[in-house]
Amino acid sequence: MDRRPPALELRGVSKQYGPVTALSSVDLRLERHEVLGLIGENGAGKSTLISVINGTVSPSEGQLLAGGNIVSPGSPADAARAGIATVFQEQGLVASLPVFENILLGREAGFSRGGVLSRKAMARFAADVLNELGIAIDPFAITGSLAFGERQLVEIAKAFALGRIYPVEPVILLDEPTSALSDAETQILFNSIRRWRGKASIILVSHRLSDVFAVCDRVAALKDGTVNGTWPVSEVTADTLHEAIVGRPRSAGYYKESEQREDFGEIVLEVRDLVVPGQIEGVSLTVRAGEILGVAGVLGSGKTALGHAITGAVAGKGEIAVDGRRLRPGSRAAALAADVGSVPAERNSAGVIGMHSVEWNLTLPSLKSFRRGRWPVLSAKKQAGVTDDWIRRLRVRTPNRAIQIRNLSGGNAQKVVFAKWLARGIRLFVLDDPGRGLDVGAKEEIYALLRKLAREGVAIVLISDNLPEIIGLSNRILTLRAGKISAELAAPAHDKPAETAVVTHMV
Known part of the structure; x- marks a missing residue:
């Protein structure tokens, strides 16, 4: 011994x-x-x-x-x-x-x-x-x-x-x-x-x-x-x-399948013949109001490039339209004007500005709404009120709104990323691995938020490496392989596909 x-x-x-x-x-x-x-x-x-x-x-x-x-x-x-x-x-x-x-x-x-x-x-x-x-x-x-x-x-x-x-x-x-x-x-x-x-x-x-x-x-x-x-x-x-x-037993409805919508509104996102050289080859898809579209694929399949193209982070060829309004390729400003929100996979480098406060990060996409009339001056009182409201609504654990966001835990920083788009109001939400680095409790809260957004008519594109997450949350699943759509799988709440059925089309 x-x-x-x-x-x-x-x-x-x-x-x-x-x-x-x-x-x-x-x-x-x-x-x-x-x-x-x-x-x-x-x-x-x-x-x-x-x-x-x-x-x-x-x-x-x-x-x-x-x-x-x-x-x-x-x-x-x-x-x-x-x-x-x-x-x-x-x-x-x-x-x-x-x-x-x-x-x-x-x-x-x-x-x-x-x-x-x-x-x-x-x-x-x-x-x-x-x-x-x-x-x-x-x-x-x-x-x-x-x-x-x-x-x-x-x-x-x-x-x-x-x-x-x-x-x-x-x-x-x-x-x-x-x-x-x-x-x-x-x-x-x-x-x-x-x-x-x-x-x-x-x-x-x-x-x-x-x-x-x-x-x-x-x-x-x-x-x-x-x-x-x-x-x-x-x-x-x-x-x-x-x-x-x-501190509580795991819920049988971890992915909130019982809240999954099966009736959708009009087409919000339409992608036609999208090409991103070396990454995407002729992808076409639609997403309706209230629908969660899952996108699955192995590393290098093109799924991340698809998200980047939709949000204007990279320029592609083809057509991307939101509510019938064609977006200028590679323009984040055009996507923002069309009320397209995004949660990037690399939260710390692309989702938040670590040295700035929770308040600044949360209100950044909505600065115009905080102007004092026609003056190019922001209302600090209004910014503080909106920030405190969303901290309370999403139960963000932070000592105060002024703390640098890099000092928050991963799950709480992710909630602020969500809050900045919810505070602004969005029509289309593109998420790339939103549960990466989050504990099970934080994930469950994020999943509840996604269900709430879908109920309110937001169209959601969910890109993830987590197959149970993709299957549990999505209404439909597209699999990508070598930059092309290899399959489209229905994923209704009562009949979710098996992981093996999804993986078969990914590799």
Whole structure:
């Protein structure tokens, strides 16, 4: 029996931000060579907990121990010396640097002789780490030239390098590692984690319960800053975890099928012979008022390009019309004038302006409506009132409307993206993976919003990599393959197609 102390232990860890309690008396153990899943709603405290562990946030109370030794609170350097490394959802690599420099970024001192940095020694070290992990990536490759999944592996190699720099077994914190990976890349990552578990101890933060069941030994659920339970993965069900996360049993109508409309109004969106060179080849479709059209396809099928063309983010050939009004290709302004709203897949880079406030983000598409008469001056009182109203209506968890939106959890930031279009009023809503990176509770609220919009006559185009989401929410499903529509499947509430039936037309 291994009598050594656990790889990581938190004892009574709490964190307050003024009147807000982010963590409350958290006790948690990560055993040596264990993969521990960490789940919870957006705002449950997962990000704060990870930040306490890696030293970027100092706890208000409590202790953190690594290998039985106390780690200085609020000290990233001490956490690194203890072997603690984080692989963030939003990658922190420098695209212009070669792989070996990214792996050793900030730790080059050990490769300096007489004040001269030995790039050859650095590259040899990085190559050894990559080979040990079974990662087939050239250490001299420019990082920005790699695919997203490959860059994720470089991040992981950077974390494992701590175990060679310091005489410790690394503790790897994986923050939503699969949120932007394809199914194939996810399987590569999971196979790698299984191989690496003998070299490290791992905490896997994920909104996807399937990730937890696929690769974790135990799972811990956070709710409102406290640990709401821990279980061996082999002894727990998805329904139990769902209830632990959201505080209520999982609803049989998770996708609100009972609220699905089957009667539609006039045609809102009409696409004829759309071509986006290299991505879309002659796609035609219609969407009616109150209808949710699902668009499914594998990576590179053209589904994202279709959404970009409809919203004016890219210029295509052919015809796109909203309510019979033809839109100018590649014009976001023309789409906005036709009341076309969009939720992009990359929320942080394309859906919100992180450094601006919740109020500014929420009111940005509607600035004309806040003018004081004919004067080019905005009414701060009216902006504040509308923002507060939508914060209340969508239950956005935020200390106030003035906080920078980058400080909100993913689910709450996504609600603000929805709110900015609801406040403006839209006729057509194009969503690309709206549930990406959201916990099950936040997703359920987003699904309820979509049903409400459909009832109000908004036409919706739902693009997603999540097949259960596409099937559960859509009235019809179009599958794309190599830039062309390969099938159209009916998806009425009483007779949803099987996932296999959809996948057959995608590949």
